[in-house]
Amino acid sequence: MSVRRLALLALATVCASAQVHPLEQLIETARKGPAAPGLANQIAQTLSPHGGVAVWGGDYLFVSDLTAPPKNAPVSASSAGVSIDQQAPLAMEKIPGTPFWMRLVKMRVGVTHAYQFYADGKAATARTDVAGYNPDSYPKPGVPKGKLSEKHTIVSKIYDGMKADYWIYASPGVDPNVPAPLMVWQDGQGLIAGDLSRMRLFTVTENLVAQKLIPPMVHVMIAPGFSPVGKPMRSIEYDTVSDRYDRFLLEEVLPEVEKVYKLRPDGYSRAIGGESSGGICSLNAAWFMPDKFSRVHSAIGSYTSIQWHPEEKLDGGNLYPFMVRKQPKRNIRIWMSDGMDDLENTHGSWPLQNIQLANSLKMREYDFHFRFGLATHDAAQVAIDLPESLAWLWRGYDPNKTSQEFTMDPAEKDKPYYRVTISNRDAW
Numbered sequence: 001m002s003v004r005r006l007a008l009l010a011l012a013t014v015c016a017s018a019q020v021h022p023l024e025q026l027i028e029t030a031r032k033g034p035a036a037p038g039l040a041n042q043i044a045q046t047l048s049p050h051g052g053v054a055v056w057g058g059d060y061l062f063v064s065d066l067t068a069p070p071k072n073a074p075v076s077a078s079s080a081g082v083s084i085d086q087q088a089p090l091a092m093e094k095i096p097g098t099p100f101w102m103r104l105v106k107m108r109v110g111v112t113h114a115y116q117f118y119a120d121g122k123a124a125t126a127r128t129d130v131a132g133y134n135p136d137s138y139p140k141p142g143v144p145k146g147k148l149s150e151k152h153t154i155v156s157k158i159y160d161g162m163k164a165d166y167w168i169y170a171s172p173g174v175d176p177n178v179p180a181p182l183m184v185w186q187d188g189q190g191l192i193a194g195d196l197s198r199m200r201l202f203t204v205t206e207n208l209v210a211q212k213l214i215p216p217m218v219h220v221m222i223a224p225g226f227s228p229v230g231k232p233m234r235s236i237e238y239d240t241v242s243d244r245y246d247r248f249l250l251e252e253v254l255p256e257v258e259k260v261y262k263l264r265p266d267g268y269s270r271a272i273g274g275e276s277s278g279g280i281c282s283l284n285a286a287w288f289m290p291d292k293f294s295r296v297h298s299a300i301g302s303y304t305s306i307q308w309h310p311e312e313k314l315d316g317g318n319l320y321p322f323m324v325r326k327q328p329k330r331n332i333r334i335w336m337s338d339g340m341d342d343l344e345n346t347h348g349s350w351p352l353q354n355i356q357l358a359n360s361l362k363m364r365e366y367d368f369h370f371r372f373g374l375a376t377h378d379a380a381q382v383a384i385d386l387p388e389s390l391a392w393l394w395r396g397y398d399p400n401k402t403s404q405e406f407t408m409d410p411a412e413k414d415k416p417y418y419r420v421t422i423s424n425r426d427a428w
Contacts, residue, residue, distance in 0.1 A: 173216030188221025
């Protein structure tokens with residue numbers, strides 16, 4: 001276990017005993033000013049080594065050492081600022097004896113906020129976004145907690161000796177001896193820190209289970225693997241349009257999970273989700289095997305040409321909008337989320353591809369929901385939406401059923417196709 005992970009666990013234990021959440025404690029310490037005792041230590045334990053943003057209610061603590069990518073800031077900057085929602089930068093205060101600068105502000109919740117750090121009046125980092133979390137993303141008194149496993153590692157035969165880590169989380173209400181609904185998450189290493197992760201998946205799950213908005217379920221969080229020679233396999237696993245990743249899950253990962261928790265085998269009781277390449281990976285799984293995964297959670301999905309290799313007769317995710325229109329309809333339900341400032345690069349346009357895919361799903365009358373906001377290629381929008389998106393994805397779930405024909409919501413049928421207007425330059 002890493003030193004940072006041990007520190008996080010230690011801090012969480014201390015704060016839990018005092019009934020104060022680590023993020024809430026950090027905000028309260030920051031209120032006392034940059035010289036507050038223990039502030040730098042709490043920042044190092046709850047945020048990244050370069051800082052970040054801590055959010056608790058309407059309080060937002062922006063912290064940066066000004067060296068996060070693209071790392072074009074002078075280390076010895078004499079002043080620092082943070083621009084929020086594309087407004088003029090607000091001055092930040094130096095935390096004595098550290099490389100950190102800070103600014104504590106109050107802002108709206110339930111929305112995303114864009115921010116960018118400045119050094120000596122010049123942009124020092126790229127613009128990104130932070131989530132203004134909704135109430136179900138915070139721990140609530142009396143709501144039972146789930147259980148997170150230790151890290152497991154699997155060596156795949158399907159991926160020729162690839163090693164991949166995974167974790168298992170069982171929500172309250174899961175009986176290890178009774179088959180449970182399942183949700184598989186890609187890039188799972190980014191979810192296991194609980195409320196110190198951007199998604200706050202476990203807290204959201206616990207709150208929704210307590211409200212009976214989703215069934216008690218098992219989450220399996222899988223990290224991208226590495227080949228025997230150390231090559232990252234993430235794009236090959238996630239962006240390749242084939243059933244190979246399905247087989248990896250069904251033949252290798254889930255049988256190991258079932259040694260601890262029994263799982264329902266029907267696709268009606270199984271969901272799969274991810275961000276970016278993890279988003280297209282989730283649609284891949286349901287597209288090729290809808291009888292095994294029928295609920296898809298796709299955020300900032302990479303429906304682009306990352307693994308399009310026509311010389312090898314390999315399709316890429318850029319074809320999905322057209323595959324959905326022209327291939328047989330799958331019985332799946334899909335929540336999609338993206339933002340207008342998502343990526344644009346040699347692989348394609350993330351915003352336009354997501355809009356194209358949404359229109360294709362609408363044309364074929366899939367049971368889908370598309371949330372198109374303002375965010376960049378980050379987790380802010382999906383984080384604020386998670387309570388709503390999980391409740392939507394699992395709505396109407398009946399443990400006595402093993403199948404359902406997913407049909408488009410009548411309200412969606414009455415809506416027009418998505419249309420694009422140019423907002424950042426003249427249209428001629």
